[in-house]
Amino acid sequence: xxxxxxxxxELLALAGSVPDPExxxxxxxxxxxxxxxxxxxxxxxxxxxxPTYTGCPAIEAMSADIERVLxxxxxxxxxxxxxxxxxxxxxxxxxxxxxxxxxxxxxxPRPTGPAGGPVAVDLTIRCPHCGSTDTTxxxxxxxxxxxxxxxxxxxxxxxxxxxxx
Amino acid sequence: xxxxxxxxxxxxxxxLILSHRLGEWAGRAPVLEEEVALANIALDLxxxxxxxxxxxxxxDELAFLREERQFRNLQLVEQPNGDFAHTIARQLYFxxxxxxxxxxxxxxxxxxxxxAAKAVKEVAYHRDHAHQWTLRLGDGxxxxxxxxxxxxxxxxxxxxxxxxxxxxxxxxxxPTLHDxxxxxxxxxxxxxxxxxxxxxxxxxxxxxxxRQGLHTEPFGRLLAEMQHLHRSHPGATW
Numbered sequence: 359x360x361x362x363x364x365x366x367x368e369l370l371a372l373a374g375s376v377p378d379p380e381x382x383x384x385x386x387x388x389x390x391x392x393x394x395x396x397x398x399x400x401x402x403x404x405x406x407x408x409p410t411y412t413g414c415p416a417i418e419a420m421s422a423d424i425e426r427v428l429x430x431x432x433x434x435x436x437x438x439x440x441x442x443x444x445x446x447x448x449x450x451x452x453x454x455x456x457x458x459x460x461x462x463x464x465x466x467p468r469p470t471g472p473a474g475g476p477v478a479v480d481l482t483i484r485c486p487h488c489g490s491t492d493t494t495x496x497x498x499x500x501x502x503x504x505x506x507x508x509x510x511x512x513x514x515x516x517x518x519x520x521x522x523x
Numbered sequence: 524x525x526x527x528x529x530x531x532x533x534x535x536x537x538x539l540i541l542s543h544r545l546g547e548w549a550g551r552a553p554v555l556e557e558e559v560a561l562a563n564i565a566l567d568l569x570x571x572x573x574x575x576x577x578x579x580x581x582x583d584e585l586a587f588l589r590e591e592r593q594f595r596n597l598q599l600v601e602q603p604n605g606d607f608a609h610t611i612a613r614q615l616y617f618x619x620x621x622x623x624x625x626x627x628x629x630x631x632x633x634x635x636x637x638x639a640a641k642a643v644k645e646v647a648y649h650r651d652h653a654h655q656w657t658l659r660l661g662d663g664x665x666x667x668x669x670x671x672x673x674x675x676x677x678x679x680x681x682x683x684x685x686x687x688x689x690x691x692x693x694x695x696x697x698p699t700l701h702d703x704x705x706x707x708x709x710x711x712x713x714x715x716x717x718x719x720x721x722x723x724x725x726x727x728x729x730x731x732x733x734r735q736g737l738h739t740e741p742f743g744r745l746l747a748e749m750q751h752l753h754r755s756h757p758g759a760t761w
Contacts, residue, residue, distance in 0.1 A: 412641050413570020442574070443637035445644065497556035498652050499563035503645070507556060523644050 363397065370395040372427050373405055379419035380502060383462045386420060390450025393441055402435040403428060408446045410523070411503045448523050460486045464505065465493075465519040483519050485510035493517075524588060526580045530691035531635060533734055534624075535575030536596035539586055540742075541617060542568035543749050544604055553607055560652060561610070567645045574638045587753035591738055591746055598733040599681040601742040605674065608660055608667070612674035614653035619707050620685045622646045623700050628692075654711050661715025668716065675712070676720045683724030684733055 362370075373395055374387025386392050386407075393406035405424055409417045421438040428436045448467035451459075456466035463486050482491045490512035498521070500507035505518040526532065545565035552558035576582040599617055604610045625646060628639035660671040686701040709719050732738075752759075 409570070409641075411567060411570060411645060412574060412638070413566040413568070415566070441637075442641045445637075445641040447644075497560055498648060498655075499556075499560035501559070503563040503566055507559075521648075 366395050366397055366403075369397075369403060369428060369431070369433065372431055373424045376420065376423045376427055379416045379423065381459070381462070381464070383458045384451075384455050386424070388452045388455030388458065390452065390455070391420070391446060392424075399435075401433060403433050403437070405436065405438045406441045407438050408441050410446055412442070413503065446523070448520065451520075459520055463487065463517060465508065465517060467520045467522045470522045483508060485513060485515065486517055487515045488513040524580065524584050526585070527578070528691070529579050529634070530689050531575040531578035532585075533595035533689050534635070535572050535579060535585075536594050537600050537617075537621070538568040538575060539572035540594070540596045540745065541600040541613075542566075542572060543745060544600065544602075544613075545610075547604055548610070557607075564614070564649050564652065567642070567649065571638065571642050571645075575635075578634060583753070587750045591743055592736040594738065594742075594746075595734050595736060596738075597681070597684050598739050598742075599678065599684065601733070601738060601745060602678060602681065603741050605677075606670060608670040608674040609677065611653055611656045611660065612671065612678050614649065615657050615675075615708065615711065616678060616682050616685070618646055618650040618653050619704055620700075622650050623703055624695070627695055627700065657711050657717070658715045661712070661717040671715070672717055675717060676722070679720035679722055679724060680726050687734060689734065 370392065371387075374385055374392045376386045378384045378386060378389055381389075389410070391408050391410065393408055395406075396404050398404050405428070407417065407420060407424070417440060421440075424438050425436045447470055449470055451467065459466040465483050465486050468483070483493050484491050485493050485508075488510060490510055492511040493508045494511060495506060496509050496516065497507040499505075500518050504520060504523070506521045507516060508519050509516045542565045545561045545568070548558060548561045550558070552561055572586070573582050576585045579585060597617075599613060602609070602613060622643060625639040625643040628635045629643050630636075657671065660667040662668070685704070686697045688695065688697050712719050
């Protein structure tokens, strides 16, 4: 059992408060990508960060931002380590994170099914602009790997959907 | 160059080389949405390649400083993009294979398991993308049907190599993977009103040869383009 000190809790909250570089409405904590912070020696911490997608180019900016925030908080030696296991899932996005995504014009991911199930593409996805459920898929891949491009048939606006992973 | 003997090397080479091929579509895809989709799939594959090659050595040295004979990727992934149907046929064959292999690896305990468990979810979208396009092209116009069938036939001889046991992964159930692959490909092609190619699944001159470092003629030009900048400006950064 790994115990967490009050300082580690504080540093975890700080690391988690960093905005996502591509979706700045979300914090890294709301995205669910900061796995832990450990004080390994006085003035030295290790942060575990998990990528949304294996090739996510934002991971380097996230690491740099976490290092900067913790340096500013008086930690001279910060190592951000990328961990893959267990794999990140869109279920790790918090309820507050989902609300912010929708407010930002991105349809949040639906809860994922059991592992190994088929890729869900046909269930209703609500338009973040007008709330209509009459939306259609334009492309499985959109502005980033984690989003799909859809169009609302009611208000005719295209929108991004954070697709389930 | 220090290279660790690990199956991460051939699997990383598959991802790297296919990523590069898909990247060649940038600026040339038939519609903007497809340009973005192919670039996103390429990015997923590049992420896999970076993790896998880092298990074998220095990712940049491995990608940019090896000679052709030192690459262990399948010949399938180095095949030129051809028309859009060729790219989709290559995607269908490869993503179906990769999903099955990564499902197997994700269930194991090897050093490849964490990456496989992560990547298999991304690859499910790659396979779905290829599946949907195969349906549209196969069950589309006479022209799209003919081109899709031609592409499937042309790449068929590179599919036998997929199931040659990878060094270090001899224990994987290769014949079972091959059977499941055939079932899935057959199902997609039948839905798309296409015919499963009947020819041999490998050319007599190069059975499983990509894994041994023997590559087809277009691969040299791919490497020249991919490695040129790094070799011309060693150590350059931006």
